[in-house]
Amino acid sequence: MDRSTFWKGFFRQQRPLIILGSIVVIVILYFYLTTPVITEAVLASAVRHATPLVLGAMCGLLGERAGIINIGIEGQMLLSAFIGFLVNAWSGNLLLAVFAGVAAGAVLGLLLAFMSVTLKIDQIIGGTVINIIAVGLTGYFYQAGLTTEGKLAPIALGKLAEIPIIGRPLFNNPPITYATIVLVFVVHYVLFYTRWGLRTRAVGEHPKAADTLGVNVYKIRYINVILGGAIAGLAGAFLTLEAVGSFERLMTNGRGFVALAVMIFGRWTPLGSWGAALLFGVTSAIQTQIQFAGVIDIPHQFIGMLPYLLTIIVLAGMVGKSRPPAADGIPYEKE
Amino acid sequence: MNENIPLALEARKITKRFPGVVANNRVDFSLKKGEIHGLLGENGAGKSTLMNVIYGLYSADEGELFIDGEMVEINNPHDAIDLQIGMVHQHFMLVPVFSVTENIILGAEVMKGTTLDLNKARQDITRLSEGYGLKVDPRAIIEEIPVGVQQRVEILKALYRDANILVFDEPTAVLTPQEADDLFRIMRQLTEQGVSIVFITHKLREVMDVADRITVMRRGEVVGTTTPQEIDKRGLAEMMVGREVILEVEKDPASPAEPVLQVMNLSVNDERGMGIVHDISFEVRRGEILGIAGVQGNGQTEVVEALTGLRSPASGEFYLNGKEMPYGNPRKLIEAGLSHIPEDRQRHGLVMSYSVADNMVLCTYYESPFAKGLQRNKQAVLENAEKLIADFDVRTPGPMVHAGKLSGGNQQKVIVARELSRPVQLLLANQPTRGLDVGSIEYIHKRIIEERDNGAAVLFISAELDEIMSLADRIAVMYQGKIVSTLQVDQVTKAELGLLMAGSEV
Ligand SMILES: Nc1ncnc2c1ncn2[C@@H]1O[C@H](COP(=O)(O)OP(=O)(O)OP(=O)(O)O)[C@@H](O)[C@H]1O
Ligand SMILES: [Mg+2]
Numbered sequence: 001m002d003r004s005t006f007w008k009g010f011f012r013q014q015r016p017l018i019i020l021g022s023i024v025v026i027v028i029l030y031f032y033l034t035t036p037v038i039t040e041a042v043l044a045s046a047v048r049h050a051t052p053l054v055l056g057a058m059c060g061l062l063g064e065r066a067g068i069i070n071i072g073i074e075g076q077m078l079l080s081a082f083i084g085f086l087v088n089a090w091s092g093n094l095l096l097a098v099f100a101g102v103a104a105g106a107v108l109g110l111l112l113a114f115m116s117v118t119l120k121i122d123q124i125i126g127g128t129v130i131n132i133i134a135v136g137l138t139g140y141f142y143q144a145g146l147t148t149e150g151k152l153a154p155i156a157l158g159k160l161a162e163i164p165i166i167g168r169p170l171f172n173n174p175p176i177t178y179a180t181i182v183l184v185f186v187v188h189y190v191l192f193y194t195r196w197g198l199r200t201r202a203v204g205e206h207p208k209a210a211d212t213l214g215v216n217v218y219k220i221r222y223i224n225v226i227l228g229g230a231i232a233g234l235a236g237a238f239l240t241l242e243a244v245g246s247f248e249r250l251m252t253n254g255r256g257f258v259a260l261a262v263m264i265f266g267r268w269t270p271l272g273s274w275g276a277a278l279l280f281g282v283t284s285a286i287q288t289q290i291q292f293a294g295v296i297d298i299p300h301q302f303i304g305m306l307p308y309l310l311t312i313i314v315l316a317g318m319v320g321k322s323r324p325p326a327a328d329g330i331p332y333e334k335e
Numbered sequence: 336m337n338e339n340i341p342l343a344l345e346a347r348k349i350t351k352r353f354p355g356v357v358a359n360n361r362v363d364f365s366l367k368k369g370e371i372h373g374l375l376g377e378n379g380a381g382k383s384t385l386m387n388v389i390y391g392l393y394s395a396d397e398g399e400l401f402i403d404g405e406m407v408e409i410n411n412p413h414d415a416i417d418l419q420i421g422m423v424h425q426h427f428m429l430v431p432v433f434s435v436t437e438n439i440i441l442g443a444e445v446m447k448g449t450t451l452d453l454n455k456a457r458q459d460i461t462r463l464s465e466g467y468g469l470k471v472d473p474r475a476i477i478e479e480i481p482v483g484v485q486q487r488v489e490i491l492k493a494l495y496r497d498a499n500i501l502v503f504d505e506p507t508a509v510l511t512p513q514e515a516d517d518l519f520r521i522m523r524q525l526t527e528q529g530v531s532i533v534f535i536t537h538k539l540r541e542v543m544d545v546a547d548r549i550t551v552m553r554r555g556e557v558v559g560t561t562t563p564q565e566i567d568k569r570g571l572a573e574m575m576v577g578r579e580v581i582l583e584v585e586k587d588p589a590s591p592a593e594p595v596l597q598v599m600n601l602s603v604n605d606e607r608g609m610g611i612v613h614d615i616s617f618e619v620r621r622g623e624i625l626g627i628a629g630v631q632g633n634g635q636t637e638v639v640e641a642l643t644g645l646r647s648p649a650s651g652e653f654y655l656n657g658k659e660m661p662y663g664n665p666r667k668l669i670e671a672g673l674s675h676i677p678e679d680r681q682r683h684g685l686v687m688s689y690s691v692a693d694n695m696v697l698c699t700y701y702e703s704p705f706a707k708g709l710q711r712n713k714q715a716v717l718e719n720a721e722k723l724i725a726d727f728d729v730r731t732p733g734p735m736v737h738a739g740k741l742s743g744g745n746q747q748k749v750i751v752a753r754e755l756s757r758p759v760q761l762l763l764a765n766q767p768t769r770g771l772d773v774g775s776i777e778y779i780h781k782r783i784i785e786e787r788d789n790g791a792a793v794l795f796i797s798a799e800l801d802e803i804m805s806l807a808d809r810i811a812v813m814y815q816g817k818i819v820s821t822l823q824v825d826q827v828t829k830a831e832l833g834l835l836m837a838g839s840e841v
Contacts, residue, residue: 035794037469053428108504117763124340154506193449193451194449194450194451195444195446195449195451198437198440198441198451199441199442200443201433202430202433202437205430205431205433206429206430206431208425208428209428209430209438209441210430210442211392211412211418211423212390212392212412212424212428212439213412213428213440213441213442213492214411214412214413214415214416215441215442216411216413297508316827326431326432334392
């Protein structure tokens with residue numbers, strides 16, 4: 001992928017997302033004209049819903065671009081959410097707590113890298129191990145009634161926050177949400193514009209070719225999976241330290257898996273994943289809105305299914321059409 | 336060559352074992368500064384293994400390496416690159432979805448700050464490719480360009496890294512004679528600049544033409560080192576195989592009967608929708624070998640891909656024995672008697688992670704005797720493999736070894752063995768002897784002629800003029816996606832054929 005061809009390819013590949021996205025944008029504009037306040041609230045909530053999803057997706061795609069499938073994102077988020085919460089509870093220092101969450105994610109990333117790169121364990125099993133560890137540890141050490149002081153608060157970016165429609169959703173957010181938006185562009189830049197990114201993609205497509213050019217396949221895989229873990233850790237920190245403010249059992253609630261769908265829908269690109277995550281975010285937000293307003297008389301369980309239904313439809317529609325990195329999931333053996 | 340020229344590289348007593356084989360057994364090899372050293376040997380003799388040891392891809396079990404007289408440790412390709420060793424691998428080491436530029440700079444990226452400077456890289460590559468006469472489009476995506484061009488990219492990759500020692504592992508297997516001559520010109524140009532070159536090939540003419548010294552290996556050991564002045568082709572062949580080899584093809588005149596394959600108005604587009612085969616029609620008769628001659632990239636491969644269903648044609652009809660080909664249904668095609676030896680053995684010919692035995696029944700595994708109802712009959716599969724391994728002289732530690740562990744030429748033999756092991760109505764052979772040693776080529780030619788004499792129709796594609804001239808009964812010349820002429824083989828000379836392939840009228 002050269003850069004000019006990259007963008008052409010990008011738009012061609014992301015066509016389903018772009019079409020769906022355009023429809024959503026038109027619908028949103030329509031609602032904005034009729035009920036501006038609610039629409040802005042829905043959008044803001046969509047961005048918040050999207051944050052852990054796009055972070056999870058970036059965790060997944062960093063690994064898969066280098067050839068390591070990570071289905072342990074859910075576990076990485078969960079444990080990080082818990083650690084972040086504990087550190088906040090003990091220290092009361094939110095910044096420290098965020099770093100603790102990120103570090104916890106990175107450690108689980110290291111574990112996954114060790115299992116899949118060094119031990120060459122089947123990567124699906126490796127990811128499952130991580131999920132089980134996370135559920136086990138958080139369940140065991142969970143103390144009901146532990147509370148913390150406060151959570152990360154929104155910071156309005158001056159005049160920007162007053163722009164109609166997008167002002168509130170984009171420019172009046174708490175720090176991790178801002179960091180996520182920045183990260184999307186950083187990861188995009190790293191993956192497609194830097195030496196590291198070129199090597200990462202080469203390792204995910206044809207590790208032997210990369211090896212013959214002196215690229216250290218194992219090192220690239222390790223670092224990407226660890227970085228991915230750290231990003232999943234940030235998603236965990238988001239849940240306890242920014243969104244909810246406390247920890248609950250199994251609070252990730254499948255987001256780590258939805259993130260994988262988001263990654264695939266976004267064709268293993270950060271920008272595409274962001275778009276896909278926003279789409280999921282919008283459905284989640286609308287879902288909450290419908291339940292909240294009680295406009296339609298359907299049992300709330302059905303409305304609650306909406307985002308997951310979308311996941312299934314999206315994945316079913318994408319099967320066979322999207323192409324993962326060629327060496328995805330295959331351990332690299334020398335000789 | 337002067338005896339006193341210092342050595343650029345020396346390998347002493349290299350031993351490398353793989354499960355079941357000793358690929359290199361106490362091999363001594365030396366490369367003088369500025370020489371072209373031809374390395375010959377049968378398929379599986381251990382040539383690639385030796386070079387992979389030197390390049391750090393394999394670590395030797397025993398032995399020592401010296402560069403410029405100093406002992407060195409080469410543990411991985413990175414060490415080799417640091418010692419200015421470059422290698423063009425036998426099987427392409429290209430990332431299919433990357434552009435030419437990205438493939439060439441990988442590992443030696445040109446940067447502007449933290450950003451890849453692809454513009455500068457493209458300029459460098461264009462300059463390099465023009466300097467050496469290796470035409471490539473730096474923006475092209477690897478998987479969309481023909482293998483001949485991919486080979487150029489591999490060569491450019493090595494040149495881009497300013498190597499002092501260059502290893503070419505069968506670079507000419509997919510090149511046309513003209514392209515090969517260009518490569519030899521480049522090699523000489525490089526040796527004049529002081530580069531030392533190891534050149535592996537199975538084409539005796541090539542080593543005789545360009546090598547300063549020749550080393551021959553057989554079954555993991557060095558048989559001897561000689562020079563083109565001291566030996567001739569026949570002698571080399573004998574040294575390689577250990578017996579006398581008949582280098583000319585012997586065959587009776589063809590007696591063509593009714594057409595088996597009829598192709599009408601076939602047009603094929605490439606990935607970008609550009610026409611690459613334009614409205615061609617031809618037929619192949621029972622009992623004849625139709626050779627398609629042409630410079631790589633003139634549509635030959637696409638014709639075969641369309642016929643085998645690997646690529647959907649833009650328009651056209653094909654008939655097999657008068658019936659419309661069950662296009663899009665490979666199993667029906669196979670059951671109708673189609674055999675296909677594909678151009679890219681690793682991508683379309685083999686499942687690399689399957690055993691040799693399983694690869695040999697890829698098309699027939701569901702039939703008796705290889706299956707009974709839902710159950711496979713392992714015994715029959717194994718017996719079949721053992722027979723084919725013996726008939727085709729496949730050098731493998733055993734039938735259960737993964738195909739990916741075989742040497743390149745032996746992988747090719749597995750495919751040929753499979754495709755010729757069932758009743759053949761139509762054989763589509765795209766470079767069937769690519770990468771095979773002289774002894775195996777002799778055998779496979781013999782088998783193809785046998786198929787012809789037994790009533791098969793053979794469509795045969797080769798970039799080797801000699802091979803086309805000696806094997807084909809009729810020759811169709813392709814140029815820019817069209818068949819520019821069809822001739823009986825005895826009506827044309829090699830020179831004329833060369834001209835036709837280059838697009839001029841005779
Ligand atoms: N990675 C591997 N694992 C196991 N066995 C191997 C491996 N690579 C090579 N071999 C074995 O080592 C022997 C030598 O193989 P090598 O590839 O060096 O032959 P070669 O001389 O290059 O042959 P060719 O002309 O067919 O390329 C063969 O018997 C092969 O099966
Ligand atoms: Mg070889």
